[in-house]
Amino acid sequence: MAGMLSVYGQKPDERLTVTGKVVDQDKKPLPGVAISIQEDKTNKAVSTGTDGTFSIEVTSSDVLVFKFVGYGTILKPAAEVIKADIILTRSLVDAGDDDLVYIPFGVRKRREVTATISTIRAEDLPQIPSSSLTNVFTGRLAGLAVYPSGSQQPGYDASSFLVRGRSSYNSNQEPLVLVDGIERDFTSMDLNEIESVSVLKDAATLAWYGMYGGNGVIYVKTRRGSATSTKVSFDAQAGLQAPLQITAPLDAYSYATLYNEASINSGGTTVYNQEALQAYQTGSDPIKYPNNNFVRDFTKRVAPTQRYVASVTGGNAFIKYYTVLSAYQQGGFYKGGNSETYDANTDFSRYNLRTNLDLHVNKNLDVALDIGGRITNLTFPNAGTGAFLTAVYATPANAFPILNPNGSYGGTSVYQQSNPLAMMQSRGASTDLMRNMIATISARQKMDGILKGLSGEVFYAYDIAGLYRSGFAETYATAVLNADGTYSPFGTASKVNYQGNVFSGNVKKSEFWAGLDYNRTFGKHDIKFSTRVSRANLSSFGSLDVRREGWSNRLSYNFIQRYFVDVTANYSGSENFAPGKRYGFFPAASAGWIISDENFMKGSSSFLDLLKIRGSYGLVGNDAIGSARRFAFNDFYSRSTTGYNFGTAFTGATGTGQLALANPDLTWEKAYKTSVGFDARLFKQSLSISADYFYEDRKDLTTASLLPSLLGQNLIYVNEGEAEYKGFETGVNYNKKIGAVNLNVFGNFTYNVSKILAINEGAGLPSYQKQLGHPISSVISPAATATTSAGYISTMLISNGIFQSQAEIDASPKQMLSGAVKPGDIKYVDQNGDGLINDLDRVRTDFNFVPKAFFGFGASVSVKNFDLNFLFQGTSGRSITIQNLVNSGNANNGYLSQFSVDRWTPSNTNAPYPRLLLTDRGNNTANSDFWIRSGDYIRLKNVELGYSLSPAFIKRLKISQLRFYVGGLNLLTFDKLGDLPIDPELPESGYNASYPYMKIYSLGLNLKF
């Protein structure tokens, strides 16, 4: 401190003109070097002339910043500039100021990295007013698949990640998501909090996390303050979201006609007579013969969304800071109801606050303090999102009038509580308030006094989150108008009241890392060594806190910045395993060679700037072994089981029961990862290419025990499974300035296949039902909703068209799936040749919701004041099933939907779907490949067009940038579904009980001071 004050505090604010000369390391003058003043409000800047000289007016306390592409940036106090030439050192390729790659508890120049890491910088991403950040990362990074995996309701829009491929059939292999090194949610961060996102894909980096890194790591780095300038930035965006696909319900007439047909097909008679059919068409009696369109009446075509972000960054040699505050709001797309007390339309708002501080306490001690908070507010109807949407999508148009003549809500004995209007205005609304607080403090102490290059670091993070639900509760009654003019009521109405408040989901998480770093260069040798001990603790009420512990070490060595070797090893433990079998050792080694620097490659230096070959091999673990209970290595007894009733007073007796049998030998999944690839830069670094081949063999997968039921108990799991994946990934980036046009074209492609190498299956399974040897594959049906998780199907019948005649049925194997098989029913293949179609004819298929290949490509172009960037993203080799869509519905609505129109009839024998039935539908609702469709698509994921006002104009307004932009998300989709009106990515969204998947049009402005 004292030293610093003596530098900066001598003669405050004495004005002077500084002149000097900038040269390179060979003492040659450098023209065009940009020189600015740190922390300058006037944005004064000059450039060196052809002889490398410059002249600038400053005050004596200013610090000058010298910046030139391809050279290291230098900061120098103005007072020192006068004395000598400023020497800028040329950076090696991929070793410049901006070529930083963040690895766990370390940073490297890109050149030095021997692992496979893909990074995207947030400044290259479009600003989208979307509640989930995943929308802007989809398709941006090679080897990272991002796919929506749950309800798309505001505040939920759950997404899943997959790094490279699948090698575990027990889970979807969610990677570890780390924000600044700590496991934290990143999808609900604001984009402006983020500096970069990296995917760590191979053992070279993942081994640092040992037992927890097996599925890959997504490493998010938040923005930090800059010592070179103070910037205030403000973004405001407004957008409109519109469903990509949504149910188009049948009108009353079509519904009644189809119902009659289904009834006759099922051996019944017509249910709706001519008079009714006519009334539906003419709308003559909307009470007795209603013709509702609930989708039209209760959903909006577009819903608003908005986002505001303000950030301030700046600093000096002592302190650097970055502060961001954002507010985001996404309106729901329900409409039609109105309660004076509450608004039941779903609504989501979020506020993010973050401040990152770096303190340079003295020349040996640096302290960083990050504090952030997040508040989310999610409102939804008390009837439940699923129940409301089901009522809107699937209630027949003629079920009941929304309102009866006497003003009561319409209902029938079948649809007693399905009135969407009542759900919106007389059923209550809840609000989930989620509050998060995160804090990280770290300190780094240089220890050159002990050993030159040695430093120590401690790092501690403390996060808390709590969920609080409150709202209004209410119930409603419906009634049906009888023929005699009386009303029959259903349900009981209650007056609106406060809802019992609920606290839930309160968690506390702390994590501690401490250790030493040793970085030193001895002539041509460069050594970097890091070691850390870590402990993490996750507490939630009602259970024992979860703990983790590990020791991570990494040694990097390079010789003349050309030959690189890294060794990473971790020793970590998991409480999931028995004492003595708790800790594992996870080593990995990697190497890189800059082959382009070799003399024998000099001939290609005209076009080849860099060629690096690298490879890694190592072991990483995964202790998340499926849904096994905690401490599954020990036998436990439950305290109470459901009571059996004794006595004459209906009192239940509680019992104590044994839980699933322990497996004391339970162990973690072991992923042996191999990765080989290269990085190349060509044509004056305008083109860069990276490619990797990868292979992972995962052993000790948990699989079912093959114990007989005679034991009377299930063994929890055994580690007898094995699976692998392999494939390749590549990323290309091309940058070029052509006149006034700045062009950047980029793309990435990943291909992977998996294979099951060992799994415990029933020994007598016919070969065509075995999973062994197949890829890890399944299709999703039904889709996940806000409250239920997805179902996965992998065995199904193989269809052979639709039966066209009784003769064809008689000549075919007997189909046992329903009582009667008639023309118009799906025909199946008899796999085992026993003349019967039953469960034994199901086949293990390779239809997969995980694509074989996923890719993204796009470009950004700027011309003068305009800039445009877009991204196409897509998948190939992916399957979806529409069984749950076409056969949606229930007995009440006769299983009729918009798809029923395309059913088989004697006069429409070429129909895509089988005949309609009210009963005995087993034959046509069985899972089969009849319902499989391609899930491939290419989508214009996002696009943004911007216009910046000319600097000359805005300078007068004392602002440095003003940019307007329009953009969008999911604007265009190309798929192989023909005219099937569903989304290839999320087939059930907008149908059944699912919130639609949205496209977003947005408009925004960005202001920088």
Added chain:
Amino acid sequence: MKNYKIFTAILLLTLFSISCKKDYLERTPGVAISEDDIFADPALAARFADNAYNYVITKYVRFNDHRGCTAQASDEAVSGNSEGSVTSLNRGLYHDHSNGPSLNDIYGVWKLMYAGIAVQNKMLARIGEVPPPPNASVPIFDAKRVEGEMRFLRALSYFELTKRFGGVPIIDKVYAVTDDMNSIPRSSFAQVTEFILKDIEVALTKLGTDADYGASNYGRPTLGAALALKARVLLYAASPINNPNNDKTKWQAAATAAAEVMKGADGLAKQTYALQATYGDLLNLPNSTEYIMMRIKGPTPLAGEMMQDFSMSPGSGGAQGQMNPTQNHVDMYEMANGKAITDPTSGYDPQKPYLNREPRFYNNIIYNDLAWQGRKIEMWTTTDATGKTVYSKDYSTTITYTATRYYCKKYWPEVYRTVGGSTTLLNYLYFRYGEILLNYAEAQNEAVGPDASVYAQLVALRKRAGISQGAGTYGYGLKDNMTQDEMRTVIRHERAIELAFEDHRWYDIMRWKIGAQTIAIPMKGMDVVKNANGSFTYTPIVLSSTFQKSWTEAQNLYPIPRAEIYKSKGALIQNPGWE
């Protein structure tokens, strides 16, 4: 600069302390209870024993939780919405049924029974370790009673297995995960029956009476229950499926066992049972002299459970209305005078089919135009002035309505309605005295022929039912001097009516091997048309193919669950016809 040394010292100290504290992951596993904790605590041990009751069959409507029952597999009823777990039995797709949802009657029961047997074996193995409880008027843990209960439950579990699968593997001790159980073969039916009887003999030395146990323990097995189980086990052992040579000593043993229960307080049961005066509320009483053992069902929600989801007509607020008795079953009810409707002198009028039937018909069946919960049941169709079909409140072609024009009153007592009612009760009867009388009659008739003691049991049941006495030595519609074959037919018929919907008929059909005559015949319903003058026209009809059932002789036994056959690698031999 001294502070980096301080800092270094702190850092090294921290690292040192972390490295030394080896037990960061070593923790008492929370609040979980270990096996030794259980048997060291009389209260927990008693709970462990009580938990064994969760592994016996405790309700009638149990397929797919509460959506199907064995009555729908048999000729008693059909499943109105063709519930998959029922249709898989109807179509003989037993392997599919085995994979069906819980609690299916093949794999579901197999797993449940062996899970229970594991609990019973463990309790029996460790019963001696439970320390004596502190003095209390009612002991927390009564070792003697618990042993009797475990023996009884184990016998019951094996009986449930033999009645479905024939001989099964006998597991009589605690096995560990590491033991090779895959090589345990099936024991023969006779061996398992012998094992069951041995357990019952032990139970008879340990159990007490209802009076011994007191009201709060009503529903626990008593001496009477053990004897009733023995009577049923021996009856099944003597039945055609297990007694192909018709060995009369087996029937005699069954008759003797049933007679032992009938001795009442003078016999081994040490308490007297008697027929409940009212047949109609047999499933809805907190206790009864007829109950030998029952499970009282605690208050169960009406909605989302059996009552609304399964039994009730949509016209009364039911969601599914899928428990639909067949015309086949309805036609079995005699007239109030005890004569079959096929008897020309019975007074049966096909156009007034519900007039003057025997009282048990009115206790078991809900039919068209029945006065019900303040209104009339309407299961008719009519044609309006313009010639269009109009459906009534309780019937339409939608699958949520009855397929046969009947609902089941035994499963839907009149007190349960959606308005004003939210919970329901319905007992599960393991054994009732009425069954014992029928068991005795059947066994005695087979062993020695239709003697007076056989007639006496039928008279008792028919008298209680409310059939008028009429003429004849025995009366109540019973022909005098029946042959053994005639009497067999009468007893089987009586059993079908008296024990209707009580989980007996389906297994009776299997043990009597009469599926070809009862299942593989057309399943019928009733067509009801309301005429312009308000009268009804009744026409029995054959139900659509959806509700028809198939039968092969292989169905007299269920297949061993296929997955278990695979796992055993040849040790378990499949039942004939199911390979």
